Amino acid sequence: MNTKVWAHRGASGYAPENTLEAFELAAKQKADGVELDVQLSKDGELVVIHDEIIDRVTDGKGKVKDYTVRELKSFKANQTHPEYANSVIPTLAEVYDLLKPTGLEINVELKTGIYFYPDIEKKLLKLAREKGMEEKLWYSSFNHYSLIRMKELEPSVRTGILYADGIVNVWDYAKKTVGADALHPLYYNIQYPGYLEKTRALGLKTHAWTVNEEADMKALTKAGIEAIITNYPDKARKIIQETGG
Ligand code: G3P
Numbered sequence: 001m002n003t004k005v006w007a008h009r010g011a012s013g014y015a016p017e018n019t020l021e022a023f024e025l026a027a028k029q030k031a032d033g034v035e036l037d038v039q040l041s042k043d044g045e046l047v048v049i050h051d052e053i054i055d056r057v058t059d060g061k062g063k064v065k066d067y068t069v070r071e072l073k074s075f076k077a078n079q080t081h082p083e084y085a086n087s088v089i090p091t092l093a094e095v096y097d098l099l100k101p102t103g104l105e106i107n108v109e110l111k112t113g114i115y116f117y118p119d120i121e122k123k124l125l126k127l128a129r130e131k132g133m134e135e136k137l138w139y140s141s142f143n144h145y146s147l148i149r150m151k152e153l154e155p156s157v158r159t160g161i162l163y164a165d166g167i168v169n170v171w172d173y174a175k176k177t178v179g180a181d182a183l184h185p186l187y188y189n190i191q192y193p194g195y196l197e198k199t200r201a202l203g204l205k206t207h208a209w210t211v212n213e214e215a216d217m218k219a220l221t222k223a224g225i226e227a228i229i230t231n232y233p234d235k236a237r238k239i240i241q242e243t244g245g
């Protein structure tokens with residue numbers, strides 16, 4: 001059983017989240033994949049940013065959807081890490097170009113919980129085809145309608161349901177209602193009795209977030225979880241090596 005390390009918003013413990021620099025660092029730290037968040041710009045481009053507004057992660061203000069890509073790129077990523085002072089919001093196409101040669105997996109999280117970005121699902125499928133990335137991608141969302149839509153448009157995509165608090169009979173819900181391939185729980189959920197066993201019995205995988213404490217990384221690796229999503233891919237890699245997971 002090999003537990004994978006997916007870098008949450010890139011190696012975001014060390015570089016500005018969801019930037020090319022954070023993704024590059026994740027590859028250097030020997031992550032198996034990265035997790036990132038996508039939204040649509042005013043001109044309909046897939047852009048990689050977590051919040052619906054740019055205020056927290058850039059020196060600008062306002063909604064992602066009210067700016068063109070060109071405008072979004074004129075803002076500097078937050079200066080929390082002075083060594084990355086020139087980081088900007090990337091497009092998803094740029095991330096695919098950067099990571100394709102590394103072979104890393106990419107967990108694309110559709111941020112469709114607040115704005116139902118028109119045709120974001122179609123755009124994602126089109127870009128994945130154009131860039132030849134289909135085999136490397138997992139799609140997740142807290143908006144499970146988006147995941148159903150992805151499968152309607154392209155049944156071969158891999159999807160995972162994101163959730164935080166307990167969902168009653170999440171296994172049946174994920175498998176039968178959403179048609180998902182994985183559970184993407186806030187990692188506390190795994191303490192429900194028999195969680196990983198039930199998940200595996202249905203052929204589902206578990207990719208838990210956001211696991212930043214070493215004790216939790218160790219416990220989840222020992223339990224044989226399929227992927228740990230973390231801001232610190234280097235720490236998770238070390239623990240998995242030590243644990244033999
Ligand atoms: O995909 C895991 C995690 O990223 C979900 O929450 O808010 O960090 O996007 P959030």
Ligand code: MG
Nearest residue numbers: 035036037109
């Ligand atoms: Mg996310």
